[in-house]
Amino acid sequence: xxxxxxxxxxxxxxxxxxxxxxxxxxxxxxxxxxxxxxxxxxxxxxxxxxxxxxxxxxxxxxxxxxxxxxxxxxxxxxxxxxxxxxxxxxxxxxxxxxxxxxxxxxxxxxxxxxxxxxxxxxxxxxxxxxxxxxxxxxxxxxxxxxxxxxxxxxxxxxxxxxxxxxxxxxxxxxxxxxxxxxxxxxxxxxxxxxxxxxxxxxxxxxxxxxxxxxxxxxxxxxxxxxxxxxxxxxxxxxxxxxxxxxxxxxxxxxxxxxxxxxxxxxxxxxxxxxxxxxxxxxxxxxxxxxxxxxxxxxxxxxxxxxxxxxxxxxxxxxxxxxxxxxxxxxxxxxxxxxxxxxxxxxxxxxxxxxxxxxxxxxxxxxxxxxxxxxxxxxxxxxxxxxxxxxxxxxxxxxxxxxxxxxxxxxxxxxx
Amino acid sequence: xxxxxxxxxxxxxxxxxxxxxxxxxxxxxxxxxxxxxxxxxxxxxxxxxxxxxxxxxxxxxxxxxxxxxxxxxxxxxxxxxxxxxxxxxxxxxxxxxxxxxxxxxxxxxxxxxxxxxxxxxxxxxxxxxxxxxxxxxxxxxxxxxxxxxxxxxxxxxxxxxxxxxxxxxxxxxxxxxxxxxxxxxxxxxxxxxxxxxxxxxxxxxxxxxxxxxxxxxxxxxxxxxxxxxxxxxxxxxxxxxxxxxxxxxxxxxxxxxxxxxxxxxxxxxxxx
Numbered sequence: 001x002x003x004x005x006x007x008x009x010x011x012x013x014x015x016x017x018x019x020x021x022x023x024x025x026x027x028x029x030x031x032x033x034x035x036x037x038x039x040x041x042x043x044x045x046x047x048x049x050x051x052x053x054x055x056x057x058x059x060x061x062x063x064x065x066x067x068x069x070x071x072x073x074x075x076x077x078x079x080x081x082x083x084x085x086x087x088x089x090x091x092x093x094x095x096x097x098x099x100x101x102x103x104x105x106x107x108x109x110x111x112x113x114x115x116x117x118x119x120x121x122x123x124x125x126x127x128x129x130x131x132x133x134x135x136x137x138x139x140x141x142x143x144x145x146x147x148x149x150x151x152x153x154x155x156x157x158x159x160x161x162x163x164x165x166x167x168x169x170x171x172x173x174x175x176x177x178x179x180x181x182x183x184x185x186x187x188x189x190x191x192x193x194x195x196x197x198x199x200x201x202x203x204x205x206x207x208x209x210x211x212x213x214x215x216x217x218x219x220x221x222x223x224x225x226x227x228x229x230x231x232x233x234x235x236x237x238x239x240x241x242x243x244x245x246x247x248x249x250x251x252x253x254x255x256x257x258x259x260x261x262x263x264x265x266x267x268x269x270x271x272x273x274x275x276x277x278x279x280x281x282x283x284x285x286x287x288x289x290x291x292x293x294x295x296x297x298x299x300x301x302x303x304x305x306x307x308x309x310x311x312x313x314x315x316x317x318x319x320x321x322x323x324x325x326x327x328x329x330x331x332x333x334x335x336x337x338x339x340x341x342x343x344x345x346x347x348x349x350x351x352x353x354x355x356x357x358x359x360x361x362x363x364x365x366x367x368x369x370x371x372x373x374x375x376x377x378x379x380x381x382x383x384x385x386x387x388x389x390x391x392x393x394x395x396x397x398x399x400x401x402x403x404x405x406x407x408x409x410x411x412x413x414x415x
Numbered sequence: 416x417x418x419x420x421x422x423x424x425x426x427x428x429x430x431x432x433x434x435x436x437x438x439x440x441x442x443x444x445x446x447x448x449x450x451x452x453x454x455x456x457x458x459x460x461x462x463x464x465x466x467x468x469x470x471x472x473x474x475x476x477x478x479x480x481x482x483x484x485x486x487x488x489x490x491x492x493x494x495x496x497x498x499x500x501x502x503x504x505x506x507x508x509x510x511x512x513x514x515x516x517x518x519x520x521x522x523x524x525x526x527x528x529x530x531x532x533x534x535x536x537x538x539x540x541x542x543x544x545x546x547x548x549x550x551x552x553x554x555x556x557x558x559x560x561x562x563x564x565x566x567x568x569x570x571x572x573x574x575x576x577x578x579x580x581x582x583x584x585x586x587x588x589x590x591x592x593x594x595x596x597x598x599x600x601x602x603x604x605x606x607x608x609x610x611x612x613x614x615x616x617x618x619x620x621x622x623x624x625x626x627x628x629x630x631x632x633x634x635x636x637x638x639x640x641x642x643x644x645x646x647x648x649x650x651x652x653x654x655x656x657x658x659x660x661x662x663x664x665x666x667x668x669x670x671x672x673x674x675x676x677x678x679x680x681x682x683x684x685x686x687x
Contacts, residue, residue: 014685081420081527082684090420098526105522107447109454114447121443122526173416 002093003055004174004205005079010052010088012074012229013045048074050229052088058173061206063220063237065213065244068263068378070226072209076100076176079207094173094205097124101178103163108152112143112162115151119166133169140195141165168195171204178209211362211378212323213241245321248360248381254287255279256380258365268373273312273345275303275365278379289382294404296352297382301365303345303374310339312369314347316379320402321360328364338369356384357404423681429673434529444536448511449543463544464551467503471496471555478617487619487650490559493552497647498616498640500552504545505578505636506607511537512586513603516594520687530680531673534586538579545575556647567647573658574639581635581665587672591679594686615640619650635661635668 049071056062064072077083079090080098105122106115116137120130130137138144141162143154151159210216216223216237223240225233227247233240258275267274280289281298291297299316315330331347332338361382366375453460471492478484479491486494512534516523519533549571553563593599611617614636623631631637638661645653 077684078420082524084423084681085420086422088422091417092420093417095416096527100525104525105519107451109451110447114450118443118447121440122522122528124526124528127439127442 001058004058004060004093005054005056005207006091007052007054008089008091010049010075010078010090011047011086012049012071012078012083013086014048015045047229049078049085052229052231054224054231054234056205056207058094058205059203060222061208061220063216063223063240064207064209064226065211065216065223065240066226066232068376069228071229072226073100073178074229075226076178076207076209079174080176092174095124096174096176097167097170097172098176099123099167099170099178100176102160102167106151106159106163109150111150112141112147112154115162116166119163120169123167123170124172125170129171137165137169140168140191164192168192174205174207176207179211210323211319213245214322214324217241245360248321252289252381252383254281254289258376258379263376263379264374267375268371270371271367271374272307272309272371273303273305273314273340273367273369274374275301275367275376275379276344277302278363278365280363280380280382289380291354291382291384293358293385294354295384296350296354299349299351299363301347301349301379303347303367305340305342305345307371308339308341309372310370312338312340312367312372314345314367315365316349317364317366318356318382319362319364319378321362323362324402326356326361326402353406354384355403355405356382357402358384359402360384429531429677430529434531437529437532440528441532441536441539444532445539448536448540452540460547463547467496467499467548468551470499470503474499474617484618485622487621487644489644489648489650493555493559493561493648494619494644495617496552496555497644498614500545500548501574501578501640501643502611502614502616502636503548504541504575505582506611507541507544508538508579508582509585509589509607510603511540512583513589513593514600515586516590516683517597517600517687524684524687530683531587531676534590534676535583538583538586542575542579552647561648563647564649567643570642570646574643577635577639577658577662577665580662580669584665584668584670584672587669587676591676591683594683595679610634610636619644632657632660633664635665637661638664 048069052071052075064075066072074083076098077100078085079092080096080100082098082100103119105119107118110118116134117127117130120137121127125133138147141158141164143158143162146154146158151162154162206219208216208219220237222235223237224231225240225244233243256278258277264274277300279287279300280291281300282288282291283295283297301314301316303314305312313330313332315328315333317328318326320326329349361384362378363380363382364375364377365379367373368375474495475492479486479495484491515533515537516530523530523533556563589599589603613631614634615623615631620628620631620637620641638657642653642657642661644650
């Protein structure tokens with residue numbers, strides 16, 4: 001049988017560098033008067049995807065994994081025709097629906113009912129199709145009572161539930177999903193995963209990009225691992241995921257430069273504050289991201305403000321290697337000032353005690369404020385070693401769970 | 416369903432069957448814009464009545480009374496309102512469609528659909544205001560003792576359609592230019608204001624010397640407004656030639672806009 005998606009020698013080039021993402025006519029006009037070789041030309045080319053070959057069978061649920069900037073999202077964007085490839089060819093044998101974001105096009109002023117129609121149409125459903133599935137969508141979303149309330153009054157949970165309910169009722173032959181399960185409460189996530197595996201059973205093809213390895217392992221039989229725009233490994237999900245996790249150990253470093261534009265897909269282009277570096281310091285003051293079990297450590301994040309900024313909320317979040325969010329912490333939690341002058345700002349957070357169990361963790365950094373939005377997922381990785389000897393105390397190595405919570409034990413014996 | 420995704424090359428043809436499949440989306444965008452507008456403004460529908468009416472009052476005062484602009488023997492308020500009716504539609508359609516891609520950036524970057532639908536739907540939305548203003552015009556006509564003729568009423572949808580073609584064409588061009596050059600949205604209001612005075616809205620074409628009138632008629636709106644006045648208000652002999660001339664220049668704008676739009680369309684998501 002012919003594959004439903006056949007990708008041949010696919011490449012995508014982006015230009016990065018000196019030039020702004022968009023320019024003004026004024027710049028264009030003044031450029032006309034400059035000599036060639038002057039001004040621009042500092043643009044760097046960069047291949048987001050390079051020579052990708054892949055065939056996806058009908059009914060297959062394929063996971064796509066890889067670090068930030070590996071090209072996962074670019075691949076989905078090309079498959080959903082949002083952006084064209086630079087080279088290569090894709091042959092598709094079915095109707096595609098893509099979920100690169102839940103709630104695309106939701107309008108805050110419109111009611112839940114109105115947004116179901118709007119979002120459904122944007123995702124490619126006809127009005128008849130929406131009418132037919134309307135009750136089902138409402139039931140799935142669990143928001144019956146608020147159907148005629150503008151969505152701007154919804155809680156973020158309700159918003160996501162409604163958005164996913166619409167998306168879950170699409171009936172394309174090929175479904176492209178990008179990280180949408182990162183939001184919403186755990187119970188609803190499970191419901192969505194259930195709905196999506198149902199989709200797979202009905203003979204539909206699903207391509208699923210996620211940082212959540214548990215979700216990938218549960219949903220997808222096979223998996224593709226991308227790195228720097230190339231396919232590194234294809235095969236059974238479990239095997240590919242274990243290669244991915246093993247690679248995470250290898251790429252450990254105590255300090256990461258955060259100025260690369262590639263890291264910033266989710267940030268405001270002209271954010272007044274941008275992260276520049278993240279460091280992890282162990283209890284002996286060494287810069288390393290390999291920590292001993294239960295060893296207190298420090299996270300140092302530095303950034304630069306181009307102007308004086310107000311209402312800055314900066315902080316980080318820690319997720320497990322499988323992509324599960326554990327906790328986050330912000331400077332404002334510590335009742336420190338939130339207004340800063342222009343210049344370099346260094347935030348230090350001491351994690352003492354260190355409650356993380358043995359394993360690899362990702363640290364995301366984020367900053368929001370007036371004119372500020374800079375969010376970098378997986379800015380650095382931290383490895384907590386399996387076994388350590390802490391001051392001569394023997395520590396058992398078989399911990400279950402992600403968190404190691406210190407407990408004060410006492411034992412009583414009664415007769 | 417089988418199709419290929421390849422790097423764009425040369426002139427891209429317009430996929431009419433695809434546009435047709437997405438007609439529901441066009442309808443939904445129009446419906447959304449109308450809904451949102453009437454929810455956000457406290458006065459809602461009344462705004463559609465007041466805005467052209469007030470403009471008419473002010474123009475009548477300054478151009479009609481003070482500047483004594485000729486109006487072919489018709490009371491100046493009726494004369495200028497007829498012009499404003501079509502002009503306001505054109506200006507609103509052009510403004511809306513030029514901004515449509517940038518305003519819907521979130522959708523353009525995340526979902527595929529024929530991008531043409533966005534500027535196109537923005538030219539349909541102001542037709543609602545046009546309909547309301549037209550009812551007001553009929554009331555004004557009765558006030559000044561004009562009885563609307565059947566042909567005068569029936570021609571209005573045709574004139575509206577030709578205005579839509581012209582506005583859509585310019586809208587295609589400016590909306591895709593706006594994606595790349597963000598100062599387009601600052602230049603546009605200025606451009607529309609200049610065009611208001613270069614189009615015979617506040618004055619009749621007859622004040623332009625005969626041998627230069629053809630230049631005025633290169634602007635499709637000039638012919639349409641003159642026709643509307645001739646048929647509704649009986650200003651002399653109706654020159655039916657103006658309809659095909661306006662249609663032709665509207666179509667030229669439409670094709671130019673369409674070609675430029677199609678050429679830049681595939682990279683919108685990368686630049687936005």
